[in-house]
Amino acid sequence: MLTVAPLPDADPGATLRTRLTGFAGFLRANGFGVGGGDSPRVLEAAEQVGVLDGKILRWSLKALLCARGDEWRRFDALFDAYFLRPNKKAFAESHVPKTGPPEWAGAPGDANAQVPIATAGHGAAGEDDGRAQRHGASREESLASTDFRDLDRADQVRDIEALMRHFARRLKHLQLRREARFDHGRRLDLQGTIRRSVASGGTPLRLAWKDRRRVRPRLVLLLDVSRSMSQYSFFYLRLARALCAELADVYCFIFHTRITGVGEALRDPDPWRSQERLHLLAAGWAGGTRIGECLQEFNRSDGPRLVHSRTGVIVVSDGYDTGEPELLAAALGQLRRRARRIVWLNPLLKRPDFSPTSRGMQAALPHLDLFASGADLASIEHILPKIIETLR
Amino acid sequence: MNDVVDLQRQLRGAGYIAERPLAAALLLMLDLGRPLLLEGDAGVGKTEVAKALATVRGAKLIRLQCYEGLDVHAAMYEWNYQRQLLAIKLLERDERSVALKEQDIFSERYLLKRPLLEAISCSEPPVLLIDEVDRADEAFEAYLLELLSDFQMSIPELGTMHAVSRPLVVITSNGTRELSDALRRRCLYQYIDYPDTEKELAIVEIRAPEAAGMFARQLVEFVQNVRRMDLQKKPGIAETLDWTAALLRLGISAIDDDGAERILETLSALVKTRGDRAGFTREVVARIAATC
Numbered sequence: 001m002l003t004v005a006p007l008p009d010a011d012p013g014a015t016l017r018t019r020l021t022g023f024a025g026f027l028r029a030n031g032f033g034v035g036g037g038d039s040p041r042v043l044e045a046a047e048q049v050g051v052l053d054g055k056i057l058r059w060s061l062k063a064l065l066c067a068r069g070d071e072w073r074r075f076d077a078l079f080d081a082y083f084l085r086p087n088k089k090a091f092a093e094s095h096v097p098k099t100g101p102p103e104w105a106g107a108p109g110d111a112n113a114q115v116p117i118a119t120a121g122h123g124a125a126g127e128d129d130g131r132a133q134r135h136g137a138s139r140e141e142s143l144a145s146t147d148f149r150d151l152d153r154a155d156q157v158r159d160i161e162a163l164m165r166h167f168a169r170r171l172k173h174l175q176l177r178r179e180a181r182f183d184h185g186r187r188l189d190l191q192g193t194i195r196r197s198v199a200s201g202g203t204p205l206r207l208a209w210k211d212r213r214r215v216r217p218r219l220v221l222l223l224d225v226s227r228s229m230s231q232y233s234f235f236y237l238r239l240a241r242a243l244c245a246e247l248a249d250v251y252c253f254i255f256h257t258r259i260t261g262v263g264e265a266l267r268d269p270d271p272w273r274s275q276e277r278l279h280l281l282a283a284g285w286a287g288g289t290r291i292g293e294c295l296q297e298f299n300r301s302d303g304p305r306l307v308h309s310r311t312g313v314i315v316v317s318d319g320y321d322t323g324e325p326e327l328l329a330a331a332l333g334q335l336r337r338r339a340r341r342i343v344w345l346n347p348l349l350k351r352p353d354f355s356p357t358s359r360g361m362q363a364a365l366p367h368l369d370l371f372a373s374g375a376d377l378a379s380i381e382h383i384l385p386k387i388i389e390t391l392r
Numbered sequence: 393m394n395d396v397v398d399l400q401r402q403l404r405g406a407g408y409i410a411e412r413p414l415a416a417a418l419l420l421m422l423d424l425g426r427p428l429l430l431e432g433d434a435g436v437g438k439t440e441v442a443k444a445l446a447t448v449r450g451a452k453l454i455r456l457q458c459y460e461g462l463d464v465h466a467a468m469y470e471w472n473y474q475r476q477l478l479a480i481k482l483l484e485r486d487e488r489s490v491a492l493k494e495q496d497i498f499s500e501r502y503l504l505k506r507p508l509l510e511a512i513s514c515s516e517p518p519v520l521l522i523d524e525v526d527r528a529d530e531a532f533e534a535y536l537l538e539l540l541s542d543f544q545m546s547i548p549e550l551g552t553m554h555a556v557s558r559p560l561v562v563i564t565s566n567g568t569r570e571l572s573d574a575l576r577r578r579c580l581y582q583y584i585d586y587p588d589t590e591k592e593l594a595i596v597e598i599r600a601p602e603a604a605g606m607f608a609r610q611l612v613e614f615v616q617n618v619r620r621m622d623l624q625k626k627p628g629i630a631e632t633l634d635w636t637a638a639l640l641r642l643g644i645s646a647i648d649d650d651g652a653e654r655i656l657e658t659l660s661a662l663v664k665t666r667g668d669r670a671g672f673t674r675e676v677v678a679r680i681a682a683t684c
Binding site: 033053056062063067072180213248299305308 | 393396412416417419421424429431461463471473476477480481497529530567568569570576577579580581582583622624625667
């Protein structure tokens with residue numbers, strides 16, 4: 001079943017071993033979280049199950065090398081590409097994203113390209129020259145590719161990271177019902193005290209205490225990256241990345257006409273890989289918006305497992321929606337029943353000419369615990385205490 | 393391949409229908425001595441894998457149900473301190489030296505074994521099922537990692553307990569929390585999806601043999617159709633079996649247009665949220681029934 005490129009004067013066993021060990025690297029190149037120690041594991045498994053039966057080798061390696069659902073679904077195609085076809089290289093290359101110039105913001109290096117980032121980073125939200133016509137929603141997905149290189153510009157990133165560190169520290173811990181044993185606390189833990197008294201022959205010298213356990217709320221970020229939000233998307237993506245670096249229990253999604261999880265891409269320690277992965281995920285970036293459908297999709301797919309009674313959901317969107325407002329209201333209502341709090345940040349709220357009268361925003365308002373503006377770092381800093389208070 | 397088919401047949405004998413890839417993964421797990429991590433939606437039969445494996449191997453099944461706030465005392469061991477205190481009182485008259493008394497009080501007789509300690513102190517390798525590991529917190533996961541890497545546990549008063557035999561570890565997760573990469577990398581992985589019609593039919597036939605031929609196929613197709621609908625909570629295999637029992641109990645032996653009224657009465661076994669239930673009107677049920 002396996003086709004191994006025959007080398008005339010090579011030991012066939014060695015060729016096969018090389019081929020097998022190369023597979024882990026091939027998976028790694030295709031975004032699997034396979035480590036360096038996996039090649040020996042592949043050989044070990046192959047030795048156990050034998051390589052003559054391709055099916056069993058496939059199933060075994062699948063169990064061995066996959067670690068999550070999406071890898072599980074992509075494995076078979078990659079296995080075929082590597083072992084069954086001669087042109088595996090072409091296949092791997094097709095997975096490497098191309099870094100084209102961003103059509104929506106001019107070529108890289110063009111002063112224009114920096115505008116959204118600069119505005120978002122330094123609080124000069126007044127620069128709407130000619131960008132105002134972007135407001136409003138459109139239904140199409142954007143085919144333009146987006147340049148994520150700006151995601152790593154050091155000067156703005158530092159301030160954002162500092163603010164998110166502050167946020168993470170201040171984020172209040174929620175009380176759980178279940179009590180745990182502590183050295184100090186509010187209530188005496190009789191069981192624990194007796195257990196400790198064993199060491200002193202039954203005399204309770206050291207008391208044990210009980211108190212409620214506290215954990216941070218889980219955060220789910222839903223970021224609108226449609227065209228009307230293009231001025232702010234990068235800024236929020238940076239915020240999200242800084243927050244992901246601070247807290248473990250944060251889940252980030254971007255949406256436009258579809259919704260995609262970007263948590264793993266944001267957490268990638270290698271900034272280049274992180275950008276490439278975002279590239280892959282960003283098809284449709286800066287296109288139209290269908291908030292209601294996206295939220296409903298979220299409720300269907302990831303909502304049930306991620307959102308629980310200790311989850312704060314933060315939606316960042318301008319509320320310009322081409323979908324049905326009823327759909328948005330229903331989806332938000334459903335989310336509201338699962339989540340602890342829903343916070344909606346609207347970057348346009350502070351503008352003098354803006355009032356949240358769009359149909360989407362009107363439909364959303366009754367379901368929100370906090371509706372606030374957040375166009376730049378300064379305004380985020382300003383409303384942070386409110387957000388923290390709401391998430392309690 | 394023969395081994396895989398063999399194991400598949402044995403699992404079937406234990407009442408579990410496994411696809412070949414799963415059987416192959418179970419074999420690999422036995423060969424390599426690695427834990428098996430099962431992921432998938434609630435109700436696709438993840439827990440059953442461990443039960444069937446225990447039956448096939450003739451091994452004891454030890455189950456640790458994880459929950460938020462699961463701690464060392466509930467998962468591994470605890471001293472039976474009430475008995476210890478009693479022993480201290482009884483030993484007061486004893487002539488032995490203090491050191492000996494102490495050794496006696498902190499001996500295995502006063503140790504309450506919780507699932508993890510029990511699993512590594514069985515003489516025959518048991519199947520250890522760590523259910524819904526995503527509900528426990530990260531601290532517990534880290535501890536579990538340590539246990540799974542060298543199968544030993546240290547108890548300060550007693551010393552290190554080495555595994556008498558290596559348990560077969562099956563870990564399940566519903567994905568309510570992202571598991572750490574370290575844990576994932578240590579395990580073999582298997583994603584379990586909802587069964588297709590043929591597999592589910594086989595399950596119904598083996599678990600509810602009273603539902604005969606045509607009827608079983610009809611009801612499985614009905615459930616498959618229900619799963620394709622836009623529901624908050626899709627019915628799992630357990631729901632299918634419950635529903636089968638409910639239909640049989642009411643003496644329904646065919647799923648068709650005319651029976652829609654009575655099918656409606658049994659749907660509480662299949663559809664479990666208010667929003668979903670509201671979508672099942674008589675017309676909807678009749679329409680689905682007509683396609684079966």
